Amino acid sequence: MNDDVVITPGMQQYIDKNNTYLAKRAKYIKNVVKKWKFDTIAVHGLYEVNEAIEDYQGAIIEPIFMSTSQAYRDSDEMAAALAYKIPTWCYSRIANPSTYYYEWTLALLEGYGFEGETSCCSTSSGMAAIMTAVQPFLVIKKDVCEPRNFVATSQCYGGTFQQFSIRLMQERNIECRWVTDATDIDEWAKKIDKNTRFLYGELPSNPQLGFFDIEKVADLAHAHSLPLIIDATIATPALLRPIRHGADIVVHSATKTLTTSGFGICGAVIARKNLVTNIDDDQLKADFSLHVKYLQNRDFGPNLHPMQAVMTLNDMRTLRSKVDLMSRNTMKVALFLKKHPKVESAQYLGLDDHPLHDLSSRYMWLVDAEHDEQYGKPVNRYGHLMSFCVKGGAEKTRVFFDGLNRIWRATDLGRIKSVATIPAISTHQQQGEEGRALAGIPPNMVRLCVGAEHPDDIIADLDQALAGVR
Ligand SMILES: *Cc1c(COP(=O)(O)O)cnc(C)c1O
Numbered sequence: 242m243n244d245d246v247v248i249t250p251g252m253q254q255y256i257d258k259n260n261t262y263l264a265k266r267a268k269y270i271k272n273v274v275k276k277w278k279f280d281t282i283a284v285h286g287l288y289e290v291n292e293a294i295e296d297y298q299g300a301i302i303e304p305i306f307m308s309t310s311q312a313y314r315d316s317d318e319m320a321a322a323l324a325y326k327i328p329t330w331c332y333s334r335i336a337n338p339s340t341y342y343y344e345w346t347l348a349l350l351e352g353y354g355f356e357g358e359t360s361c362c363s364t365s366s367g368m369a370a371i372m373t374a375v376q377p378f379l380v381i382k383k384d385v386c387e388p389r390n391f392v393a394t395s396q397c398y399g400g401t402f403q404q405f406s407i408r409l410m411q412e413r414n415i416e417c418r419w420v421t422d423a424t425d426i427d428e429w430a431k432k433i434d435k436n437t438r439f440l441y442g443e444l445p446s447n448p449q450l451g452f453f454d455i456e457k458v459a460d461l462a463h464a465h466s467l468p469l470i471i472d473a474t475i476a477t478p479a480l481l482r483p484i485r486h487g488a489d490i491v492v493h494s495a496t497k498t499l500t501t502s503g504f505g506i507c508g509a510v511i512a513r514k515n516l517v518t519n520i521d522d523d524q525l526k527a528d529f530s531l532h533v534k535y536l537q538n539r540d541f542g543p544n545l546h547p548m549q550a551v552m553t554l555n556d557m558r559t560l561r562s563k564v565d566l567m568s569r570n571t572m573k574v575a576l577f578l579k580k581h582p583k584v585e586s587a588q589y590l591g592l593d594d595h596p597l598h599d600l601s602s603r604y605m606w607l608v609d610a611e612h613d614e615q616y617g618k619p620v621n622r623y624g625h626l627m628s629f630c631v632k633g634g635a636e637k638t639r640v641f642f643d644g645l646n647r648i649w650r651a652t653d654l655g656r657i658k659s660v661a662t663i664p665a666i667s668t669h670q671q672q673g674e675e676g677r678a679l680a681g682i683p684p685n686m687v688r689l690c691v692g693a694e695h696p697d698d699i700i701a702d703l704d705q706a707l708a709g710v711r
Contacts, residue, residue, distance in 0.1 A: 251317030286346030367494020370508030459487025497655030
């Protein structure tokens with residue numbers, strides 16, 4: 242990465258040795274790992290038995306490296322490492338062996354079924370992942386006052402709305418152009434001009450379940466030499482892998498469904514190699530994740546803790562089957578709520594009268610269902626997020642909400658336990674009435690994330706809480 246460094250013969254020896262290692266790893270990925278099914282990648286990632294025996298005393302689970310830093314054999318190895326001429330972890334703000342395995346598992350899962358290569362940069366949270374992904378495209382190219390803008394779906398997570406509208410727009414004068422109907426490709430197109438730096442979309446969006454045609458928006462972005470960044474937190478790679486459909490970068494709040502247990506906050510940025518951008522930087526284009534990891538994030542410090550990396554890795558091993566179960570449970574709950582007399586409307590992408598049902602059905606598939614004994618054919622799954630509106634307005638919605646016994650009242654999602662919130666008074670409280678109207682959040686909306694309980698018990702809880710509304 243640092244091309245000004247003078248390479249001594251001693252450094253060269255380390256570089257050669259590591260190039261041999263990198264070539265061996267690339268071959269292993271291409272010939273072995275890329276041929277595995279999704280579940281096998283989720284369980285093993287790049288951590289394998291020979292490496293474990295040689296380097297980690299045979300530990301069958303990825304070790305948690307709490308050490309702040311790495312020691313080197315001599316000055317040559319140190320100089321080569323710090324110039325990023327050899328793979329290194331140096332200091333845990335920059336990299337760490339435990340986060341390395343987390344990153345590779347996510348890069349491979351998001352790249353599942355994709356011909357090209359992907360890489361990942363772990364982050365301390367989903368918000369840090371979003372900042373990490375958008376920041377490199379907002380650099381000043383010519384002059385300090387030049388106008389810069391980006392185009393993003395207005396239906397997005399409340400924290401994303403705050404980051405874009407307050408931190409970027411108000412504080413740094415970088416214009417965020419909100420797309421209010423993301424299915425309207427002309428609306429996207431009209432908002433792009435020569436100062437646009439990237440397109441950004443969340444899908445399905447939290448909590449409104451917005452969706453758009455990824456392939457069309459990716460084509461539009463690329464026609465303008467712009468990258469498309471997708472927040473695919475709600476879908477997870479078990480249901481949707483946007484890079485296969487043309488997206489350049491995927492961001493995750495791994496806090497959510499990827500860490501179903503609810504143990505901790507973490508995030509990830511996964512990018513295709515050789516992405517599209519109008520920023521003139523060859524390293525950034527070639528390997529975006531590595532670039533942000535080694536340079537930008539080294540200097541900003543939004544790194545993931547190694548303990549958290551392994552906790553999340555453990556949760557991800559069973560991602561596919563959990564997302565399948567939680568999706569099926571959500572479908573049952575959605576069908577119940579839709580027919581309930583005290584419910585004004587129920588929104589779930591899996592309901593065939595949802596306006597985005599057909600579009601999302603083209604993209605949301607349970608990975609490897611065709612290889613699953615239980616299904617033996619492609620199967621649509623729509624995730625564990627749904628929402629519904631209680632009849633009678635905000636007050637009655639609170640009465641219903643306070644009556645829940647089994648379902649937890651919390652601003653969380655992706656849990657193995659069912660969780661509900663009222664977005665207008667929680668996740669989307671800060672953006673005010675106008676912001677909520679833009680994002681499509683009515684005051685009587687309840688966001689419900691169905692967990693892995695038996696759905697009959699969740700339905701019974703909803704039923705008794707609705708009975709309390711008079
Ligand atoms: C929660 C969430 C985020 C933010 O992630 P944190 O890990 O809480 O920082 C971003 N996007 C979506 C869709 C989310 O649900």
